[in-house]
Amino acid sequence: MSRVLEVENLRVTFPGPNGSRVAAVDGVSFVLHRGETLALVGESGCGKSLTSLSLLRLVPAPGRIEPESRIRLGNTSVLLLEGDALREIRGRRIGMIFQDPMTSLDPVFKVGDQIAEGILAHFSISKREARERSVALLKEVGIPDPAARADAYPHQLSGGMRQRVMIAIALAAEPEILIADEPTTALDVTVQAQILEVLDRLRAQRGMAVLLITHDLGIVAGRADRVAVMYAGEIVEEAPTTSLFARPSHPYTKGLFASIPRLSGPVSRLNPIPGTVPPASAWPSGCRFRPRCPYAFERCVEEPALLPVAPEHRGRCWLLDPASAGRERLKGTN
Amino acid sequence: MSQALNGGPLLTVTDLVKHYAAGGLFSRPGPPVRAVDGVSFEIARGETLGLVGESGCGKSTVGRTILRLQEPTSGSTVFDGVDVFALGRVELRRLRRRMQIVFQDPYGSLNPRMRIGDAVAEGIEIHRLATRSEIPKRVAGLLEEVGLDPGYARRYPHEFSGGQRQRIGIARALAVEPSFVVCDEPVSALDVSVQAQVLNLLVDLQRRRGLSYLFIAHDLAVVRQVAHRVAVMYLGRIVETGPIEALLNTPRHPYTVALLSAVPEPDPAGQKQRIVLPGDPPSPSAPPSGCPFHPRCFHPAKSDRCRTDLPLLRPVGSSQVACHYAETTPSTPAPLAR
Numbered sequence: 001m002s003r004v005l006e007v008e009n010l011r012v013t014f015p016g017p018n019g020s021r022v023a024a025v026d027g028v029s030f031v032l033h034r035g036e037t038l039a040l041v042g043e044s045g046c047g048k049s050l051t052s053l054s055l056l057r058l059v060p061a062p063g064r065i066e067p068e069s070r071i072r073l074g075n076t077s078v079l080l081l082e083g084d085a086l087r088e089i090r091g092r093r094i095g096m097i098f099q100d101p102m103t104s105l106d107p108v109f110k111v112g113d114q115i116a117e118g119i120l121a122h123f124s125i126s127k128r129e130a131r132e133r134s135v136a137l138l139k140e141v142g143i144p145d146p147a148a149r150a151d152a153y154p155h156q157l158s159g160g161m162r163q164r165v166m167i168a169i170a171l172a173a174e175p176e177i178l179i180a181d182e183p184t185t186a187l188d189v190t191v192q193a194q195i196l197e198v199l200d201r202l203r204a205q206r207g208m209a210v211l212l213i214t215h216d217l218g219i220v221a222g223r224a225d226r227v228a229v230m231y232a233g234e235i236v237e238e239a240p241t242t243s244l245f246a247r248p249s250h251p252y253t254k255g256l257f258a259s260i261p262r263l264s265g266p267v268s269r270l271n272p273i274p275g276t277v278p279p280a281s282a283w284p285s286g287c288r289f290r291p292r293c294p295y296a297f298e299r300c301v302e303e304p305a306l307l308p309v310a311p312e313h314r315g316r317c318w319l320l321d322p323a324s325a326g327r328e329r330l331k332g333t334n
Numbered sequence: 335m336s337q338a339l340n341g342g343p344l345l346t347v348t349d350l351v352k353h354y355a356a357g358g359l360f361s362r363p364g365p366p367v368r369a370v371d372g373v374s375f376e377i378a379r380g381e382t383l384g385l386v387g388e389s390g391c392g393k394s395t396v397g398r399t400i401l402r403l404q405e406p407t408s409g410s411t412v413f414d415g416v417d418v419f420a421l422g423r424v425e426l427r428r429l430r431r432r433m434q435i436v437f438q439d440p441y442g443s444l445n446p447r448m449r450i451g452d453a454v455a456e457g458i459e460i461h462r463l464a465t466r467s468e469i470p471k472r473v474a475g476l477l478e479e480v481g482l483d484p485g486y487a488r489r490y491p492h493e494f495s496g497g498q499r500q501r502i503g504i505a506r507a508l509a510v511e512p513s514f515v516v517c518d519e520p521v522s523a524l525d526v527s528v529q530a531q532v533l534n535l536l537v538d539l540q541r542r543r544g545l546s547y548l549f550i551a552h553d554l555a556v557v558r559q560v561a562h563r564v565a566v567m568y569l570g571r572i573v574e575t576g577p578i579e580a581l582l583n584t585p586r587h588p589y590t591v592a593l594l595s596a597v598p599e600p601d602p603a604g605q606k607q608r609i610v611l612p613g614d615p616p617s618p619s620a621p622p623s624g625c626p627f628h629p630r631c632f633h634p635a636k637s638d639r640c641r642t643d644l645p646l647l648r649p650v651g652s653s654q655v656a657c658h659y660a661e662t663t664p665s666t667p668a669p670l671a672r
Contacts, residue, residue: 043525043526043527043528044496044525144613158614159389160614161614188388188389188552189388189552189553189593189596189597189598190388190592190593190596190610190611191388191614192596192598193595193596193598193608193610193611194610194611196598197608197610215525215526216526216598217526217600218597218598218599218600219598220600221598221599221600221601221602221605222598222599222602222605241602242602242603245600245601245602245603255527256526256527257600258530259526259527259529259530260526260530260555260600261529261530261533261553261555261556261558261559262555262558262599262600263554263555263558263582263594263597263599264582264599267558267559267579269534269537270530270533270534270559271530272527272528272530272531272534273527276495276497276498276528277525
């Protein structure tokens with residue numbers, strides 16, 4: 001599989017007390033291959049959305065991508081781009097859809113014109129051709145009667161339809177990568193199923209790479225090839241989806257799994273992670289999960305590296321170091 | 335005499351209807367929005383009924399109407415022998431001490447300028463449940479009961495995380511010692527690990543205080559953690575109701591089957607066949623004739639009757655189902671809508 005995107009040591013900082021900088025994303029590295037779906041999973045404030053915004057250089061001020069970070073899109077260094085060259089990336093090579101389609105669509109323009117606008121910005125074709133292409137895109141994302149719907153305003157469409165329009169806009173420039181940031185969180189489950197089907201079909205047909213940002217491990221299970229779990233600005237575990245679900249290895253990942261209510265199997269009391277995620281300014285040194293971790297031991301005051309669990313499966317936890325064998329039993333398992 | 339003391343239900347809702355006038359100010363009035371269109375259910379003491387459905391199905395309107403936060407169009411609600419819809423303002427206020435609500439967005443329901451201790455104490459003062467000198471101790475006890483440090487009483491809402499705010503909202507509801515609480519999507523806005531903490535708390539409080547809950551949610555897996563029975567709503571009506579496990583194991587209404595199949599299960603090995611329902615739910619101001627679900631239904635026995643006759647809830651197995659062909663509903667979905 002060919003690599004389309006490589007992120008290395010991404011750090012995003014915000015101003016902290018006394019002129020310091022607080023890192024909200026701290027040393028994140030991953031690669032994205034053509035035609036695959038990589039899920040970036042984590043809870044609010046873990047840095048998953050900032051990571052995705054960094055790829056488009058859309059980190060809101062006063063946030064800043066630190067100079068040691070590297071983002072390579074094919075042969076292009078995204079962090080070195082300026083002006084037109086940067087605009088060439090946004091939308092054209094990397095498309096993006098957000099959680100709330102209503103705030104991303106312009107309420108006073110017909111949806112067909114909004115799709116055509118994107119096409120005209122990136123391709124030199126006539127307005128009529130752009131219009132034809134936007135109707136074809138609406139059809140491709142599964143909107144019934146696309147020619148008529150192209151003349152609708154956003155408020156005339158349901159939430160699911162609006163999200164389809166957003167996908168059509170993102171696809172208009174035929175991007176190599178689609179970032180989907182919580183694309184179905186605001187939608188009902190039956191509509192969510194429709195949207196995920198559409199995304200999956202388009203990924204397969206177009207060979208696009210999808211970076212799926214989500215908090216929902218249920219969605220990950222059905223849709224992603226690989227998963228990276230984020231906690232407190234770091235990737236704490238990364239693995240092929242089946243391997244992660246078969247053998248969650250970081251205590252945080254285990255805690256997430258124990259917190260999910262399920263539809264099948266016996267109903268038992270949920271076993272949540274105690275406490276809450278601290279704000280970025282209060283992340284502890286060493287292992288950042290240490291204060292909430294049931295297995296924490298002396299060594300956790302040192303920053304753990306990503307250690308191997310299985311092929312292509314790594315976790316940022318000292319328990320995975322053979323030198324700590326037997327530790328887990330000492331502290332008790334849950 | 336109170337019915338509940340005789341072992342009857344604590345809450346009985348019969349034929350509840352809530353229609354909203356549509357149009358108005360700048361346009362001609364249109365047909366009313368039939369948000370709730372004839373809903374009936376009972377809740378026993380210490381029991382949780384889950385009310386499930388997708389946005390716009392009317393589930394939140396049911397919760398608000400039985401508390402008279404909104405006035406009903408018709409129907410009746412009897413709480414512990416008292417006809418809620420017949421009460422005057424003073425009596426209603428007295429009853430509200432026993433019927434409380436917890437909202438989805440705890441931030442929106444807390445006054446940002448009020449210390450959380452005062453917010454929790456408000457109900458105690460209004461209903462004169464304690465003397466002024468006793469109040470701080472009561473508040474401390476309540477905060478402790480919902481898992482917060484009693485020392486937090488002097489802080490303001492913005493100093494808390496979403497999960498902590500929801501705990502404050504729960505403490506506030508419990509302050510007046512209710513016997514019934516409407517929980518309106520109480521964990522939908524929370525991260526999964528925090529959601530689990532709050533669900534456990536609600537279950538513990540029910541055991542300790544013998545509370546009854548109407549638990550409104552869109553997520554069946556969440557409802558399963560807390561509910562004894564469940565009612566599934568579609569377009570203002572209950573289409574299926576029964577004991578939670580029976581309903582999950584053998585769903586009888588095609589909509590319930592579709593809803594269950596759409597829930598993404600966190601298990602890559604156990605990926606089920608999804609029914610992707612065609613289209614969106616119809617507008618509640620122009621519900622389809624006959625069965626409201628018929629335009630999207632995949633039941634192989636679907637017939638002309640579904641287009642003309644409204645199916646009523648009737649017993650099928652251990653559930654009540656509003657489908658003409660409930661006996662033959664395929665529980666493993668046929669791959670229809672692709």
